[in-house]
Amino acid sequence: MTQSTATLAAASPYSARALVARILRVREVVLVLALLLICALVALRAPRFLNATNLDQVILSATLVCIVAVGQALVIIARQIDLSVGAIVAMSAFVSAEWLAANPTGSLLFVFLIGCLIGLAMGAGNALLVAVFKIPAIVATLGTLAIYRGAVLVYAGGRQISATVLPDYYEGIARAYIARVPFLVWLALITTVSVGLLARYSQIGRNIYALGSNPESAHFLGISGGRAVTFVFVLSGFLSGLVGVLWGARFGTVDAVIAPQLNLQSISAVVIGGVSIFGGSGSVYGAAIGAVIFAVLQNGVLLIGINQFWVQAVVGAAILMTVFFYSSVARRAERIQREARRRPEHPQTATKTITKAGFLK
Amino acid sequence: MIALRKIFARWEFFLLAVLVATFLIGGHISQYFLTTSNVTVTLEGIAPIALLALTMTLIVITGEIDISVGSMVGLCASAIAVALEEKASIEVAMPIGIVVGFAAGAFNGLMVSYAMLPSLVVTIGTLALYRGLAQVILEERGISTFPDWYQQIGFGTVPGTPAPWSSLIFLILFAGFAVYLHRTHWGRALYAIGNNREAARFSGIDVKRTVFWLFVASGAMSALAAILLTAYLASARSDTATGLELPVITAVVLGGVNIFGGSGTMISVFMAVLVLAFVQNSLGLAGVTPEEQQIATGAVLVATLVVFSGSGFIMKLRETVAQSRPDAIREQLK
Numbered sequence: 001m002t003q004s005t006a007t008l009a010a011a012s013p014y015s016a017r018a019l020v021a022r023i024l025r026v027r028e029v030v031l032v033l034a035l036l037l038i039c040a041l042v043a044l045r046a047p048r049f050l051n052a053t054n055l056d057q058v059i060l061s062a063t064l065v066c067i068v069a070v071g072q073a074l075v076i077i078a079r080q081i082d083l084s085v086g087a088i089v090a091m092s093a094f095v096s097a098e099w100l101a102a103n104p105t106g107s108l109l110f111v112f113l114i115g116c117l118i119g120l121a122m123g124a125g126n127a128l129l130v131a132v133f134k135i136p137a138i139v140a141t142l143g144t145l146a147i148y149r150g151a152v153l154v155y156a157g158g159r160q161i162s163a164t165v166l167p168d169y170y171e172g173i174a175r176a177y178i179a180r181v182p183f184l185v186w187l188a189l190i191t192t193v194s195v196g197l198l199a200r201y202s203q204i205g206r207n208i209y210a211l212g213s214n215p216e217s218a219h220f221l222g223i224s225g226g227r228a229v230t231f232v233f234v235l236s237g238f239l240s241g242l243v244g245v246l247w248g249a250r251f252g253t254v255d256a257v258i259a260p261q262l263n264l265q266s267i268s269a270v271v272i273g274g275v276s277i278f279g280g281s282g283s284v285y286g287a288a289i290g291a292v293i294f295a296v297l298q299n300g301v302l303l304i305g306i307n308q309f310w311v312q313a314v315v316g317a318a319i320l321m322t323v324f325f326y327s328s329v330a331r332r333a334e335r336i337q338r339e340a341r342r343r344p345e346h347p348q349t350a351t352k353t354i355t356k357a358g359f360l361k
Numbered sequence: 362m363i364a365l366r367k368i369f370a371r372w373e374f375f376l377l378a379v380l381v382a383t384f385l386i387g388g389h390i391s392q393y394f395l396t397t398s399n400v401t402v403t404l405e406g407i408a409p410i411a412l413l414a415l416t417m418t419l420i421v422i423t424g425e426i427d428i429s430v431g432s433m434v435g436l437c438a439s440a441i442a443v444a445l446e447e448k449a450s451i452e453v454a455m456p457i458g459i460v461v462g463f464a465a466g467a468f469n470g471l472m473v474s475y476a477m478l479p480s481l482v483v484t485i486g487t488l489a490l491y492r493g494l495a496q497v498i499l500e501e502r503g504i505s506t507f508p509d510w511y512q513q514i515g516f517g518t519v520p521g522t523p524a525p526w527s528s529l530i531f532l533i534l535f536a537g538f539a540v541y542l543h544r545t546h547w548g549r550a551l552y553a554i555g556n557n558r559e560a561a562r563f564s565g566i567d568v569k570r571t572v573f574w575l576f577v578a579s580g581a582m583s584a585l586a587a588i589l590l591t592a593y594l595a596s597a598r599s600d601t602a603t604g605l606e607l608p609v610i611t612a613v614v615l616g617g618v619n620i621f622g623g624s625g626t627m628i629s630v631f632m633a634v635l636v637l638a639f640v641q642n643s644l645g646l647a648g649v650t651p652e653e654q655q656i657a658t659g660a661v662l663v664a665t666l667v668v669f670s671g672s673g674f675i676m677k678l679r680e681t682v683a684q685s686r687p688d689a690i691r692e693q694l695k
Contacts, residue, residue, distance in 0.1 A: 081481075135666045136620045138426075138481075142610060143666065146659025153652035267485060277482045309500055309599075313493025319486035323478050331477075 027274040027282070031289040038293065042300035049303050056182065060174070062295035063188040064250065066288045067243050068262060069269035070195050071236035073287035076270050077199070078232045079212045079279030080137035084126060085240045086262035087148035092118045092244025094156050097254040101165040108169065115245035116238055122148055123237015127230040145263070149256075156256035163252035173249040184246065191239065192288040199284055204231055213280025268315065269294055272322045276330075293318075372617040375668075376632040383636065387643030394646055397523040405515065405593060407638035408527035409434065409586035410605065411631075414612040415538045416579040418630045421613050422542075423572060424555040424622025425480040427579045429469060430586075431605035432491035437462045437587035439495040442504035442597035451511050459584040465491055466580015470573035480576075492603070499599040507595060515593030527589050539627040547571075555622030611662050612637055636661075 043049045068085050075082045092115040100111055122144070129140035163171065176183035199205035207228045210218040215225060248254045273290030275282025297318060301311045387394040413430050420427050440461040444454035465487070472483040518525050542548035553561040554568050562568050586605075591597040616633035618625030640661060644654045 129663060129667070133667050133670045135663075135670055139610070139614045139620050139666060140663065142607065142614075143659045143663035146607070146611075146655050147663065148659075150652050150654075150656030150659060154650070154656065264485065264489065268489070271482050271485070277479045307497065309496040310493065312489050313497055316486050316488070316490025316493055319489065320472065320483065323482045323486065324472075324476060327476075327478055 028285050028289060031272075031274065031286055031293070035289060035293050035296065038296055038300065042296065042303060046300070046303035046305070049300065054299070054303070058295050058299045059185055059292070060182055060250070061299070062292045063182075063184040064243050064246060065262070065265050065269055065294065066188045066291035067191050067239050067246075068236075069266040069273070069287040069291045070192050070284045071232075071239035072266040073270045073273065073275050073282065073284045074195065074199060074208060075137075075232045075236050076267075076275050076277060077212045077279055077282060078208045078228055079215065080130060080229060080232060081141065081267070082126065082233065082236045083138070083141040083263050084122065084145040084148050085236060085266055086259040087145050087152065088119055088122045088237055088240035089244045089247060089259045089262055090256060091122065091148055091152040091155075092116075092241040093247040093254045093258060094152055094161070094244075094256060096245045097161040097166060097248040100167060100170055100248075101161050104165075104167045106167075108173075111170070112242070112245050116241045119237045119239070119241015119244065120234060121237070123234040123240070124230075126237065127233035130233060131226040131229040153256045158256075160253060160255040161248070166248065166252070170249050171252060173246065184250070187246075188288070191242075192284055195235070196284045204228060208232060209280055211279075265291075265294065268319050271319055274322075274326055276326070373626070373629050373632065376616070376629060376636055380632060380636050380639065383639045383643055387639060387646065390643060391646040394643055399642070399646075401518060401523050401525055403638050403642040404528045405525045406642075407634060408515075408525070408531055408593070409590045409602070410608045410612060410637070411531050411634045412534065412582055412586045412589065413579075413605070413609045414616075414630050414634055415534060415627075416575065416582045417609050417613045418616065418618055418625060418627060419538070419542065419551055420480075420575050420579060421610075421618050421620060422551045422555045422622055422625050423575060424558070425473060425572060425575070426484065426610075426620075427469065427480065427576060428484040428606050428610075429465075429487040429491055430579060430583050430609055431602045432488045432495070433462060433465045433580055433583035434587045434590060434602035434605055435599060436465055436491040436495045437584040438591050438597040438601040439499040439599050441587065441591060442502075443498050445504055445506060446502075451508055455588060458587055459581065462580045462582075462584025462587070463577060464580070466577040466583070467573075469580065470576030473576060474569040474572040488606070492599075495599040495601075499597075501599070503596055503598045505596040507592065512592050512595050515589055515591075515595070527593070530585075530589070535627065535631060542627050551575075552623060555619075555624070608637065608658075611658065615662060615665055 039049070048054060068089065072082055072085060095118055096111045096115040099114055100106060126137075126141055126144055129135045129144065130137045133140075174182075174184060178186055199208065204227070207218070207223045208231070210221065210223055211225050211228045219225060247258060251258070269290035270282075270287045271277060271290070272293055273282065273286030273288070275287060294315065297314060298311055301314055302308060306314075384395070393399055413434075417427060417430065437458040441454045441458040444457045445451065449457070469480075469484060469487055472478050472487075473480045514526050516525075519529055542551065550561065550566045550571060553564065553566060554571060558568060587597075587602070590602055594601070612634045613625075613630055614620060615637065616625065616630030618630065637658065641654050641658065644657055645651075649657070
């Protein structure tokens with residue numbers, strides 16, 4: 001596929017149409033277009049959507065899911081899945097909020113350290129089960145989901161830490177603005193871009209893609225599957241721990257049952273963002289845009305005045321539609337590729353048909 | 362293959378040992394544990410999970426998964442509740458619930474087998490979709506106007522015995538499913554599909570139709586579970602059975618069914634369901650809080666998986682050691 005795009009680019013480097021076609025084949029561009037389309041539709045029905053305060057709220061509600069989804073994206077690209085993220089967020093949020101309530105003058109840096117360490121430890125637990133004991137990720141993290149959530153429930157014992165006992169500077173994290181953009185948005189952006197660069201350019205990142213697209217070939221290439229799998233679970237745990245600290249800052253009240261939907265939300269954002277559930281393809285940028293699309297959909301349903309009970313149904317339908325879309329595109333690309341391979345004597349026509357396939361596979 | 366079969370033979374034995382140990386320890390913890398009324402209550406409570414584990418086993422053996430079962434149960438329960446609200450009698454409401462279950466399962470099946478989408482993503486989508494539809498039709502209302510005989514399905518016992526009606530239903534279905542899976546060529550086909558889909562297709566198995574009907578069966582079973590659950594709880598709400606997929610999948614995995622498909626037996630899943638039910642019950646009697654029970658359930662799942670993968674690991678190790686012995690190498694060179 002890469003070679004055929006190269007041929008295409010060489011054949012018509014200055015053609016504007018070819019350029020547009022190439023840009024359109026990048027999944028993220030299409031995702032941004034879809035996002036803009038949804039925004040436009042919502043804004044048409046409810047102009048309030050474009051208010052600065054509303055846009056702020058939408059983007060803020062996307063940030064936390066976005067950071068978790070970025071970790072989840074790498075996990076899924078490596079052909080694994082992490083169902084325990086919500087429980088990790090809850091544990092990190094509760095412990096860090098409790099520490100802050102006990103030490104109101106404590107250092108914020110230390111709180112972040114606590115939260116991230118908890119996340120790291122729990123992520124390492126997942127990694128141990130999947131990478132060392134070779135337990136399929138879906139059942140291993142199903143088990144740790146129960147253990148982690150149970151642990152935070154037992155530890156919290158029904159207690160709730162509310163905004164009144166938390167220091168102001170903690171909640172200040174969620175209200176801080178840098179250059180008129182909320183700090184949380186900056187943080188989500190930095191996380192997404194740095195993990196994105198890591199996945200694209202570092203050795204471990206490339207190994208994760210190789211492992212996800214074909215574990216056996218990766219093994220024969222000398223790629224350590226265990227190391228890549230450990231890395232994605234530890235990173236996912238770390239990012240969930242980070243989000244745990246931010247959770248308390250954003251919502252003020254922390255108890256043991258927060259973030260019950262986060263597993264599904266993060267996986268949905270990843271799926272909508274075009275990451276294949278079979279691993280090996282997609283990007284963390286897509287997952288981040290997926291998280292924003294979700295936030296807009298939820299906000300839009302409320303603003304347009306559709307019965308709030310529809311929110312979940314709309315989200316489910318959105319997941320199904322995107323999966324349907326991606327798989328039909330992938331299948332089309334595959335078919336055209338197969339046809340092209342059958343007619344090697346006409347490489348020119350083959351290249352042309354590939355451009356019709358839509359995305360780069 | 363022989364090694365694998367050995368593990369499975371041991372697996373059922375292992376679960377049986379865990380079950381016996383649970384009974385011994387449970388009886389030791391509380392004198393109430395071994396009373397018939399306690400056993401009856403435990404069986405009533407596990408019935409919906411046990412039913413759903415039957416169809417889930419078949420689906421997992423073919424290498425697919427259905428995460429939407431909890432939402433399908435919620436949707437069927439809500440449909441029954443709405444029908445009752447509209448002054449329909451329960452005799453009309455129950456078939457409506459079952460039709461909804463069939464439809465929900467058929468939609469999953471269509472998306473998975475004919476639209477060729479991955480079942481994990483499809484059922485994550487319908488998990489949200491069906492729960493959302495349940496919320497749309499029932500909103501925040503709760504219905505508890507069930508006639509007495511309906512509640513008997515959940516609470517009542519078969520006359521003259523301490524066995525609840527739901528256990529009898531489960532046993533009949535279990536026998537049917539076990540015969541289907543282990544004694545018919547359709548059942549063998551499921552293993553073939555789970556082991557190698559392409560090979561199964563080339564050997565004349567209609568993979569698409571088989572998988573489609575498995576998902577329909579899962580939907581229909583969800584409707585039945587919804588009836589048992591609403592009868593047992595004596596209420597139906599849109600959030601009925603939220604998160605039910607977790608114990609169901611736990612039971613199937615604990616039952617030694619390979620999550621990637623291709624192997625597993627009905628009897629092991631049956632025992633895993635009993636282990637889950639009685640471990641939780643005895644923990645409850647020992648004064649362990651539901652939260653701690655959740656940890657215990659997760660720990661049981663993880664521990665069994667570690668033992669499971671560990672036993673395979675030890676065998677592999679033994680094989681490697683045996684092969685690397687000088688006499689064995691010399692044998693091979695001849």
